[in-house]
Amino acid sequence: MKKKxxxxxxxxxLVAGVITGCGGADTAATSDTEAAVEKxxxxxxxxxxxxxxNTTIKIAASPTPHAEILNEAKAxxxxxxxxxxxxxxxxxxxxNEVVEAGEYDANYFQHIPYLDSFNEEKGTxxxxxxxxxxxxxxxxxxxxxxLDEIADGDSIAVxxxxxxxxxALLLLQDNGIIKLKDGAGLTAxxxxxxxxxxxxxxxxxxxxQVARVVSENAYVVLNGNYAxxxxxxxxxxxxxxxxxxxxxxxxxxxxxxxxxxxxxxDAIKALVEVLKSDEIKNYINSTYDGAVVPFE
Numbered sequence: 655m656k657k658k659x660x661x662x663x664x665x666x667x668l669v670a671g672v673i674t675g676c677g678g679a680d681t682a683a684t685s686d687t688e689a690a691v692e693k694x695x696x697x698x699x700x701x702x703x704x705x706x707x708n709t710t711i712k713i714a715a716s717p718t719p720h721a722e723i724l725n726e727a728k729a730x731x732x733x734x735x736x737x738x739x740x741x742x743x744x745x746x747x748x749x750n751e752v753v754e755a756g757e758y759d760a761n762y763f764q765h766i767p768y769l770d771s772f773n774e775e776k777g778t779x780x781x782x783x784x785x786x787x788x789x790x791x792x793x794x795x796x797x798x799x800x801l802d803e804i805a806d807g808d809s810i811a812v813x814x815x816x817x818x819x820x821x822a823l824l825l826l827q828d829n830g831i832i833k834l835k836d837g838a839g840l841t842a843x844x845x846x847x848x849x850x851x852x853x854x855x856x857x858x859x860x861x862x863q864v865a866r867v868v869s870e871n872a873y874v875v876l877n878g879n880y881a882x883x884x885x886x887x888x889x890x891x892x893x894x895x896x897x898x899x900x901x902x903x904x905x906x907x908x909x910x911x912x913x914x915x916x917x918x919x920d921a922i923k924a925l926v927e928v929l930k931s932d933e934i935k936n937y938i939n940s941t942y943d944g945a946v947v948p949f950e
Contacts, residue, residue, distance in 0.1 A: 710737045711921050714749035716763035717742045718879065719938070719946045720908070723787070723929065724762060726937045730928045736921055753913055754778040760922060762786065762929075765906040767817060767840070779914040784926035785907035785949045787938060789878030791821045792892030793829065796871040801829060801893050806852050808872035814858035819843060821902045822875035823856075829894045840905055878945035888944030898947060907949045 711731070715721040721742045728738045741758070743749045749761040750772050764772075766782055773780055796811070798804065810831075812822035820842040826832050833849035834842050844856050857871060864874050865884035873893070881888055888895060896902050910926055912919070928934065935948040 712739045712758045714758045714761040720762045727928045760912045780911045781914045783910040783912045783917040786929045788903045788907045790896040792895035796868045798872040809855040811857040811864045811871045811874045813861035
């Protein structure tokens with residue numbers, strides 16, 4: 655009987671030992687798993703706090719000068735922890751559509767009147783996050799080399815679309831060639847000319863065609879990009895051009911546009927800050943010879 659009891663006791667001790675051993679293994683495995691999870695959590699937190707981990711800003715832009723300026727800004731943004739990814743678009747519709755859809759963070763190609771009209775027409779919700787530059791309209795020589803040579807009956811070619819024609823007429827008015835009706839402003843057309851002391855003939859053409867009639871008119875009025883394409887230097891060749899404080903410059907400043915609600919995003923604020931920096935202003939001034947002017 656004693657032997658049987660001792661056998662049972664010994665078996666019970668062995669079973670207890672096995673149970674204890676399994677329990678110890680489960681506890682160790684649980685501890686290892688918890689430690690791994692904690693490590694992964696810490697690694698994730700450290701990665702999110704690591705300033706060297708760049709945040710990508712996707713931006714849509716016109717090739718010239720917008721994408722060129724953005725490429726110059728890439729290194730400056732990298733120093734702030736942002737990777738600028740630039741995609742060039744040739745048209746003026748897709749850059750707004752991709753930002754509205756959330757596929758891109760911002761675009762850089764348009765001025766405020768175009769942005770406003772696009773929102774109204776398309777029902778989009780895009781806003782100005784910061785003005786970067788303007789492209790001044792200039793009066794360029796045709797058959798006459800100086801505005802002092804203007805004579806009765808001379809012709810001046812201007813763009814015929816609403817926005818650009820108004821800017822051209824305002825520039826002619828600023829230089830004493832014509833006078834517009836009060837209030838004509840940025841919607842002015844030739845019908846708003848109130849005084850024309852030299853009986854100037856205003857030749858209205860599609861914007862891209864104006865530079866091609868230089869030899870046929872006393873003067874032509876061009877915006878910055880068409881002047882560049884025609885081989886004109888704004889700084890050297892323009893007889894007069896829009897000044898930084900002019901109504902047109904303030905109105906037609908080219909902006910960074912984003913979807914409403916994103917204008918105060920840290921990445922967007924960093925982008926605008928860099929594009930308005932002295933480094934980028936110096937790049938613009940040294941590269942475009944007055945055809946592109948930093949906006950203060």
